[in-house]
Amino acid sequence: MKVYNLDKFVSLPDTVLFDMDNTFYDYHHAHTAALTAISEKIATSFSLPLTDVEKAYAEARNQIKEQLQKTASSHSRVLYFQRMLEILGLGSQLVHALDFEQTYWRVFISNIVLFDDLKLCLDDLRLLNIPMVLVTDLTAQIQFRKMIYLKLDQYFHFVVTSEEAGADKPHKAPFQLALQKINAKKDSIIWMIGDHPLSDIQGARTALSALTIQKKQSNGEKGSEQVKPDADFTHYRELRKFIAQLKDK
């Protein structure tokens, strides 16, 4: 674990905010598995070449994201699939759009593999009585499903989704709502642990003046100077060690 501002980490935090996707598991792995399953399903159902389907999906996703900007609905797979079917010239095809969306998430969730030692790290924080709040983009329903399936719901005092807050990170709304739910004091020490330099690191720093810790991904974005985290780590055992050191201080 690299700590860039050691003087800021003088004690354990009062509250820890966590991001979920790519912070708890490799999003890309689960997404690829789900997209492959869905592409094969679509290609079989409509006798379309796989490449056409993939191209149409990518196009649909871009269009929806462009149209809805930084909101929870901009992540809606059902909208992506609806638009994809329209791009493929098949009309809206509501039954299929819903079916593909369900399949997508079922395959996605079943392919999630939590990072090693994550739960041990969450247990460490739980045993230290440090409240944890999940602050995540995407819609509440799907994020709740992930939490229940992964048995993570027991760890978090509160969950804030961008759907609930009305805007995606780095907008200050989700962070402020988290603070409001936990009823944190103004001078409390808050850590934000996430993977994304802009959404998690810059967002939490701007909204809450939180100490920011980046979970590094081999294929993820590295924080530049402006959004450089206060610390970063690759493996959760590094974070556990760091927490243990702070505890013993």
Add this chain to the structure above:
Amino acid sequence: MLAVLRHPLFIVGLIIRLALIIFVTPAPVAEWYVPFLQHSVTEWTVNPWELWLRDEGIIRSFPYGYAMWLYFLPFVLCASLLGISIVGAYWAALLVIDLCLMILLKNIYKGSMNLLFIAYWLSPIVIISSYLLGYNDLVPICFLALSLYCLRYKLWFYSGVALVAAISAKLSMALVVPFFIVYLIRNPGLHSIIMRFSGGVASGTLLLILPFVLLPSALVMLFSNPEMTTALRLHLPIGDYQIYLVPIVYLLMLYGAWNVKWVNFELFHATLGIALLLLVVLSPSSLGWFLWPITLLVGYQFIEKRVGVILIGLFGGLYAIRSIFAFFPDIVAYFPSIAFGSTQHLHQYALSIVNTTIAVFGIILSLRIWDIMVMRNDFFRLSRRPFVVGIAGDSGAGKDTYSRAIENIFGRQSITHLLGDNYHLWDRQKTMWRVLTHLNPRANNLQRMVADLRSIMQGKIVKTSYYDHRTGHMRTTHYLKKNHVILVNGLHALYLPSLRRHYDVKIYLDMDEHLRRYFKIARDVHERGHPIQKVTAAIEKRIPDAQNFIHPQKQYADLIFAIQPIRADDFVWSAPNSDGSNKLYRLVVSMRGHSGHSDLVRVLGGLLGLHVEVNVDSVFEQVIIEGAVSAEDIAMCVKELCPKMIDFLDINPIWADGVLGLMQLSTLVYINQSMEQRAL
């Protein structure tokens, strides 16, 4: 992949191999294999054995078939064309097959890379036999491992081809064939794929074995191999004849494998590996043979981890000591020979002691592996006796549909149905039905039903009557025999204590009364053409008996399925549609003393996004499920919730959509837990 290549244990193993390749040229490589392979590319030929003998090569140089020659051929051809040393090509080929075997083992066992490196890549048996002593048994073993891999991943045809390739590479591999046969016969779920596997065997035989057996020179070289009779050297002389001990042990192991009764992949692999291990340690065999049980030894270490690694490490150490005698035959000359009189005697004593120790250790190891991989195998423990399920419920509650759904996942070949309808006392036309309904126990020969179930469980073949629903007559040509799963399905399946005590799981189908009438009317009126008044009158007539004799059985059930309509308006009696398509149902699953609701909720709610509610009391856990679900989803949930059950199921289980699929899933979850309790 890059991480594997950079792993310190991998690098250590590779350095040892390369050092041995550079500094040691074992006699079999220098004198037999390489000269033969080099000679085989001096002329274009498909019969290198003929060519070799014609030019007076050593007869025992290459007693192997086409698979062995064809594997080395591309390496030798490339080296020959590029003017590189053929010895180098041989070692390159061996390193490649060594890596392939490691990758196959990794995919068969799915364990940690560290353990794989310790168990296989740094194994003294692999390194010494292949790189110090120069034996080529890695090639047939890799083909055998490929066959096992294909078997595990349902590539039946290729498994057959790879098995034949192993035999073609080294004839001794034919010893594994009976174990493959036992596996395919003793696992009913695999019966449907025997043809595909046999197709692979036939194709492999046509390509690799037949052309070989038509070459007299090749057969001469094969049968001149002194290893052919090695297994007969351990014998007991009795009068004028001898009793060969190794074949006895081999056949006993084969019987042991057959006696396992219901064989899954792990049990098949364990029995096969133990047979090979015993064969090797009891025969004064070639040191190359010790590679044969390597897949088992690696698998065992993956299961027993530290203890396994220590035991196999000791075995590898003994093997290393034994190898010293082979590699340095004169080693005993360095020791004082005071007690033994001569160097030759000392050599014999030392070798005998080492071989005896290996044999004893090998037998102990085999017994331990049998204990760990067979006796403690969940599948083995759970499949010792048939699993008996009792299914009761009112007429039209869906007992037959549910039984068929259970049959669809276990496979017809694994199920015996004992049907309550076959124990009605009279044909439909008899006048007794005017005063008694089918629901009255007195109208059924329940004692006979109990006796038949007991007989079936004891392994007897039972001849029962068969109630023909079409004609209403009892027929007498129905035979039942013991099977892995016995489904007892009837109106009174849970009525008698003497029946209930035989069940591992007792199930009651409690369909909503409104729904039950809807489906009954749909079937009898709209499909069978009976007047609606007659059908509703019959339903009404049966109500008192249902309340007296059928409904009370619910109290004995372990698992109760209640199917309810979400909107009663969907089920209008006057305009029914019997398939119930496009209608919404709620399934209420009540499980006695079960503790699995949290996993069910996690998977059904979290993974499938269904609406799930849980009510718990001191007796039952009740899980209420609503929402659309496909057969594909059910298959996914089974893998998640009860992966151990998959081995018991048909090779291609037929999962149902909707409520029936959820009932299949809940049943398996419950059976899984019951089986585990039974095995304790």
